[in-house]
């Protein structure tokens with residue numbers, strides 16, 4: 119199998135699996151990373167995603183994770199993995215590929231840019247919910263980062279790239295430095311659910327203070343990296359103010375898993391909403407009540423005059 123990866127599949131071309139003869143029409147490139155390219159493809163009338171790998175071994179571990187997630191999925195839920203095969207590229211060489219569920223939506227950062235930052239608390243809660251599901255099944259996501267979170271309408275969240283998913287207790291297989299708790303001298307690089315919560319906290323900072331976070335990674339000596347440095351950035355962000363205590367607890371490993379983290383996040387959300395409704399000024403509440411009374415009076419008048 120080839121290791122150098124220059125494969126380019128043209129829109130409209132049809133890929134036929136070498137062994138199982140599955141036929142997939144290529145629509146467009148969805149994204150690419152260190153492990154390969156991901157294309158949007160169509161089989162019959164179904165939209166699916168095809169990952170073509172630079173390295174068959176890397177791809178195989180992603181396939182194994184998806185297979186075991188499919189075994190654990192609840193009845194009727196959409197599968198993660200649809201097909202695994204090899205293909206001949208336009209250059210005549212052989213490449214491995216697999217077909218997975220197509221995740222609709224935009225990346226987390228673009229979603230918040232387009233829809234507004236006020237979606238962040240809800241999207242955060244949904245993301246914690248996704249992680250909680252994985253944790254309950256005995257997995258740690260591992261490579262949690264902005265690029266691996268897709269968001270669809272109404273803040274619906276899906277994770278992509280299962281290349282970092284690791285069974286609880288093993289060493290993290292794939293990670294991205296700034297999201298890694300080992301990089302911040304804040305814990306081992308081993309798969310426990312708290313590892314994902316640390317990355318989630320960094321992801322919150324990355325979303326709101328990307329420039330300051332990037333600058334920090336450049337200026338700090340490796341031995342000086344710490345969660346306190348991360349917290350200092352978070353403290354400078356107005357948007358992160360309501361979740362500061364949560365971020366500290368997540369980075370310190372105080373939540374056993376994402377379910378616990380989600381519960382605490384939900385409480386924060388609820389408190390914010392309650393405070394918001396309490397902060398509606400009295401005159402506005404009075405205005406609403408008066409409008410209600412006027413409306414009731416008008417309906418009463420209509421009923422009396424038209425129907426009686």
Ligand SMILES: Nc1ncnc2c1ncn2[C@@H]1O[C@H](COP(=O)(O)OP(=O)(O)OP(=O)(O)O)[C@@H](O)[C@H]1O
Pocket residue numbers: 148149150151152153154155156167169218219220221222265266278279280281
């Ligand atoms: N199932 C999918 N549905 C829709 N888009 C996807 C899907 N899988 C991947 N993508 C898109 O393709 C991009 C690259 O895919 P992926 O992260 O799996 O590649 P990678 O080589 O493992 O990347 P990395 O270098 O980050 O590990 C993703 O960031 C995402 O935008």
